[in-house]
Amino acid sequence: NAGVTQTPKFRVLKTGQSMTLLCAQDMNHEYMYWYRQDPGMGLRLIHYSVGEGTTAKGEVPDGYNVSRLKKQNFLLGLESAAPSQTSVYFCASTPGLAWGETQYFGPGTRLLVL
Amino acid sequence: AQTVTQSQPEMSVQEAETVTLSCTYDTSESDYYLFWYKQPPSRQMILVIRQEAYKQQNATENRFSVNFQKAAKSFSLKISDSQLGDAAMYFCAYRSVTGTASKLTFGTGTRLQVTL
Numbered sequence: 001n002a003g004v005t006q007t008p009k010f011r012v013l014k015t016g017q018s019m020t021l022l023c024a025q026d027m028n029h030e031y032m033y034w035y036r037q038d039p040g041m042g043l044r045l046i047h048y049s050v051g052e053g054t055t056a057k058g059e060v061p062d063g064y065n066v067s068r069l070k071k072q073n074f075l076l077g078l079e080s081a082a083p084s085q086t087s088v089y090f091c092a093s094t095p096g097l098a099w100g101e102t103q104y105f106g107p108g109t110r111l112l113v114l
Numbered sequence: 115a116q117t118v119t120q121s122q123p124e125m126s127v128q129e130a131e132t133v134t135l136s137c138t139y140d141t142s143e144s145d146y147y148l149f150w151y152k153q154p155p156s157r158q159m160i161l162v163i164r165q166e167a168y169k170q171q172n173a174t175e176n177r178f179s180v181n182f183q184k185a186a187k188s189f190s191l192k193i194s195d196s197q198l199g200d201a202a203m204y205f206c207a208y209r210s211v212t213g214t215a216s217k218l219t220f221g222t223g224t225r226l227q228v229t230l
Contacts, residue, residue, distance in 0.1 A: 031216055042220040050215055094216055103218060105159035
């Protein structure tokens, strides 16, 4: 049981390049999330999904797109990377709305946009 | 929208001593969940403790306990008998019980140093 995994762990992009971050979970969780973490800002929600085939915008969605074609995978795309997107990206998942259910986090992806 | 405030960017504690990290939040809801997460240098987010707002009793997990003051909208974390392994960033988080997404709102974090 690997939990939540993220690919890649680290990436350097040039301004204008595109890339996709992959999040995979093997816990059969319904809900999945993408956050970004910047110094002094805590974690901020980019997009989330409440089930296969669904996505919704979070707090800071601009410049990102997501897809959830399979229940276990949640992809985060950057179509045209900007230096402001330099950050650490975390994926998380949770079974649903049950009391006390926390979110389970992946190890993070560090992205540097030059 | 809910907000979570952690007013202590950094804290320091000596090994074996007790430290309290502060967290306040703003909400108009009467029921909700509160969490403390630990983020060590590995960056992995680890759940430390959780509390549901309707429960009067403060949650406790081994050396970690909370002081939940609902009227004051305060949710502090007390770490007793601090250990070197407790050194990390600590994030307070709020989760609404309404809505369909189970989203978390995080504070900006407190960096805890543990000294010998």
